[in-house]
Amino acid sequence: MTLEYNTLIVLVGTVALGMTAGIVGCLALLRRRALLGDALSHATLPGICLAFILLGQRDFPFLLGGALVTGLLGVTTVAVLTRWTRIKEDTATGLVLSLFFGVGITLSSYIQNHSTTGAQAGIDSFILGKTAGMVLGDLYFIGGTAIAVLLVIVLFYKELKLLSFDSAFAAVEGWPVLRLDLLFLLLLTVTTVIGLPAVGVVLMVALLVIPAAAARLWTQRLGTMMALSALFGAITGAVGTLLSTSYPNLPAGPVIVLAAAGIFVVSVLAAPHRGVIARTLSLRQMRRRRERRKLLVFFFERREQGQSILDTGDFEKAFGGPQPRGLSDVMRDGWVSGGEGSWELTEQGLDRAMEVTRAHRLWVHYLLTEAEIDRDLVDPDTDTIEAILPAEVVARLQRELRADGRFPERSALPC
Amino acid sequence: MLAASLFELSPAGEITFWNIAVSLAVSSSCALIGCYLVLRRMSLLGDAISHAVLPGLVIGFMISGSRDLTPMLIGAVAAGLLTAYLTEVLFRRARIDADASMGVVFTTLFSIGVILITLYHSQVDLDPGCVLYGQLEASAIDTRPLFGVELPRQLPPLLVVLAAVVLFLVAFWKELKITSFDPAMATTLGMSAGVIHYLLMTMVACTTVACFEAVGSILVIAMLIVPGATAHLLTDRLGPFVVTALVVSWIAAVGGYLGADALDLNAAGSITVALGIVFFVVAIAAPKHGIAVRWLRTALLSLRIAQEDILARLYRYQEREYDPAHAPTEASGGPKVAPAIRFLATRTLLWSRWLQRQGGVVQLTERGTNRARELIRSHRVWESYARENLDLPLDHLHASAHRVEHFITPELASEIREGLADPERDPHGREIP
16 A cells, blocks of 8 residues: 555654653553543643634644643643532543533634634544544654653653652652642643544543553563553554544544554453463463362372272262363372273372372461461462471461371371 | 413524423422332433433434334334343443443444434434434424414423333332342342332433433533432432422523523523532532531531540640640640641630730630540540440540540439449559549
């Protein structure tokens, strides 16, 4: 596909924008202020309209300057309302969002009904976004602002990181938390404002939230998260632009948001550890491990009672089925041999079953006698009792179990 | 022309009448259901749902091919519940913050809706502008006969939804109240907070859809939240709260519409502006929770504390028989005091004859000495108490006593003193007056 010059300009603009929004969005997400960006972007509309009314024409930096002013006013209003009245943060956010937008709509209808230039289209494109109108001058403006925002983030990386994860700690350590918070809000506002021409007032928040939320699923480190989020933002911008130039009657904002949503859905499914697939797999693995251990303990306990060969009837009673799940697993591991209705532990299987039963009984004994640990924290089906409890405690527990005749060891087994 | 014959209205007046009727119906149902969004701290879920119903609405519209409310309502309620559900799933399963989950879900659904409208605009008779800010002005023009009366087409469904909202609030008044204020208690009483939650979300979705044509999907958030937020600043009881919200919404609906009519502005936007004006006036001037009253209360308190600090300071100087000429009159120690407050404190003390100026030196009067003695007593009694019962080291006693002395009444001081076996001296060895 060959790109036209115009498309190229728009592409560079939206990619730069996507990256910046992705990085700033990480900070917003971690500060749990994800939806503040929503209030903020809606709050820019009256500023755009006022700037238009004052100037009488569509001058890009001037309109965005107006957007910046009312955007900051909106954020301040949220802060003032939550601090000085009993209005909670969520209500304050929704309130600023809808009231400022209402003022914007009213001003916009004033422009439409009273303005002689009739350049209403210039305003409307800010509501749902219109990338196609971007020219080279706009690109310099967006690019310059994006670079400035990134520079500030690099300079204040450590401080912003601390603020995002533990602002109380930052305050105790003597960092100027209030000023850093203002810096963060300024970054958020500036990013939102330069995003307006592409994505629009209504959906700008998506560009801040979705790439960051997707990146959060892949990593636990802020640096990596920011890099990933920037990458997702860039892809979002590129895909969104290419799609919306192919279908020029679609507003750009929704298309870009859907591109971001696509990345998000993939992340939710495929991310390691936090992704749905990984979690389902690890859950299933854990379940299988549990079944296997349960089965080994069962074999061992029968062995202690003198029965070494088990048949379907034994399983029927204990597990509610003739062939418990996990039986094939332990046979594949070589711990159980047999088939055709009768099974027994192999030599290694006996050792393994002994280990498992030992750990299990030690845990249960510990929990019953001296559990000051929260029971939920302990998984009785692990081998690692030695790794969790001090050695002398384990030794004592072993002595107690042995005195009880319940400590699994070969010498205690009936022949 | 029912309204015209009843109220002897001109044709233009008739349009105004019906438009105001529609905006009142919209405002009332939004304000009623919005009260609970504000109380339950779910305002942003209202925001999310009002955006996210769009695709459901459009699909309902595409299937039925008309602005018939029922299919649109079904589609929108489904989309609304899907939003609430998906948000919860993302929050629980993928561990994404609640509001970030909301942000992801509603922007995506809203985008799908806008794209559907643009792609199928020949079938879907809704334009993106209407989605954003509605067409309240046009309500009175598009009429349908009902029982022989020409009513705006939007009005009967709006009234049905309003009736449903009222019925819902009346029927579940107790459940809504308990689950809103104390979900844990509701669960122990055997109510299902989850069921009430999803019922409420259903009602929010229905209301949003019914109001959609009139005010769009963003301004409806203002109609939902602002009356409740305003009422929250004015009252502390649920009944009056709901009524106040309703009245606020009516004032804004009528005022906003008339303003828009006079100035030729977008009606829904103008109603929102009216709501904003009412809210900010209340936020500043509300009798108990307003910003102005809070400021005044804080200013008066710091004035009193500054006054009392001056009195206590002078008393200590007299007690130690220092040269009163060197006694500073400004409050010192403790929290920082603004110069204006400090100046005002000295002035008021002189005016009300707690202090007097003698030969260029400020001294306590008889009255001033008595009050200062009370304060010093409270201070030292508290020091003894803190030493005895809180086991604070000596050098930690003063700071807390310096704060607490302003809030210990003479009676309380005597009581504490008796409780401590009537000590003569404080832990620093100074006499308790």
